[in-house]
Amino acid sequence: MKPRRKRKVTSPRKPLTLEERELLKARKSHKSAKLSLVHAQKKIAKLEKDEEEHIDYEEVNPNYEEPSVQKEQPSILFEPNKGPQTDFLAAPEREVLYGGAAGGGKSFALIVDPLRYCTNSNFNALILRRTNDELRELIHKSQEIYPKAFPGARWMEKKSQWTFPSGARIWMTYLEQDKDVLRYQGQAFTYIGVDELTQYSTPYAWDYLRSRLRTADPTLPVYMRATTNPGGPGHLWVKKMFIDPSIPNQSFAATDISTGKVLRYPDKHSRAGESLFKRRFIPARLADNPYLSEAGDYEAMLLSLPEVQRKQLLEGSWDIAEGAAFGEFRRDRHVVTSFDVPNSWRKFRACDYGYSSYTGVLWFTVDPSTDTLIVYRELYVTKVTAKELAYMVMEAEEGDGNISYGVLDSSLWHKRGDTGPSLAEQMIVEGCRWRPSDRSKGSRVAGKNEVHRRLQIDEDADRAGLEIFDSCTNLIAQLPVLPLSKVNPEDVDTKAEDHLYDALRYGIMSRPVSRSIFDYPIDKGSSQWAPADATFGY
């Protein structure tokens, strides 16, 4: 006998030649043909035996009626649950979020949704989760369903992709960091689905993926679909994009989440003025998924959770954020109707700058009667250069009287490259003056503690130490839902949208006091500012 060749364990398996692959394929089909033959032979033998043993019932019983031939019922692989799951699968909008309670059948629907286009060879879908471990769950589910729905559908582990007999493809992969979206550069998808969208702390990946959505096949619609529970680092932007613009389950024109304005075709376009596309939010509840809700055990588990998680995961509430750092925030105590701030009150501002993310500027005043700190204006902008920001700030302050000082993220004094002024200096040169914020070790935690102290209600004054004008809608939306850091419970989650919070912290930590009558004489309208440091300009 020929000695068996030992297989090398270390070297990678040699790729099969074309002939070898053909041979393998032929062997496989030979084997399956043999199996079918055996099966058919058995069936014939059984039928022949039944015929031999056939009893003429009519002879025995003249009233005998031939039983009506039962039609073979088609086996139903999947039937959507009534309500939200059906709505999700039927939604015609370009972007749909199916979000809310845990166990509502969201992920399941996301896996099934693309199947209806898999008869089209041009269909190419991308299904994403944040991490590979979470993705395995979806792949596992798809392996249960896809081959039954489309015999011949093949899962290719290496490519992490399904291919269907028509040629349609579904790529199931993970996207951990924003920069990883470049993996999809140059690719086109007709369907993009993201499971657990709030796990992405910014809308960057979602927005980028929109650019990958296209098809040359006019019979194929293009869709973006997402599912999620409320909470998580992206709670706020997802809420702004899908929940805040409309009542649930209603189609609405997509808006820019930073301005709230409807996204429209530009002037001179053939569709100038028309909205770009539609969005819809479909709320999910556990009760809508009989596969989980009827047993009751899962509901009991959700009922046992602490209040915030219970509200999010059982009731699907978006008004409460998981692990909110400032759970004591109360709209009725901390938000006040805007009024004209007297120019005699001390005013100052604080800013956290970010070009590609957001820049947040807050203006503060101190009510001299109770020393209550009041945020009276906000500016929340993106893609604004330091120089542009300086002009925006100065324009906003026209009519404010004297602004005592401005505090700005101290990293803005770092030089960019060897030459050229820092971003802070660029603003100061334009006449918008700042001093650097405290960035020493422990300043973040100290700042958070001070925000908590300010949010407390002063029993004597019957007022909170911090009030916010109702016109500061972004700060009011962000502060109550800002999540606690998972690694350092003494701090907020810095991956969440925290630019306005940082500005608030810088402002609060500047130790503001109301103006004293012993301060320098007030000459309303003219600047009281005088630099203490000629270089820094503060």
Ligand SMILES: Nc1ncnc2c1ncn2[C@@H]1O[C@H](COP(=O)(O)OP(=O)(O)OP(=O)(O)O)[C@@H](O)[C@H]1O
């Ligand atoms: N239409 C359906 N037909 C059969 N089973 C279903 C259907 N919808 C949901 N299920 C079952 O319910 C289970 C829970 O659904 P799924 O995992 O989709 O919930 P979810 O809303 O994504 O939950 P979570 O919020 O925890 O991610 C699924 O694993 C599946 O077995």
Ligand SMILES: [Mg+2]
């Ligand atoms: Mg899920």
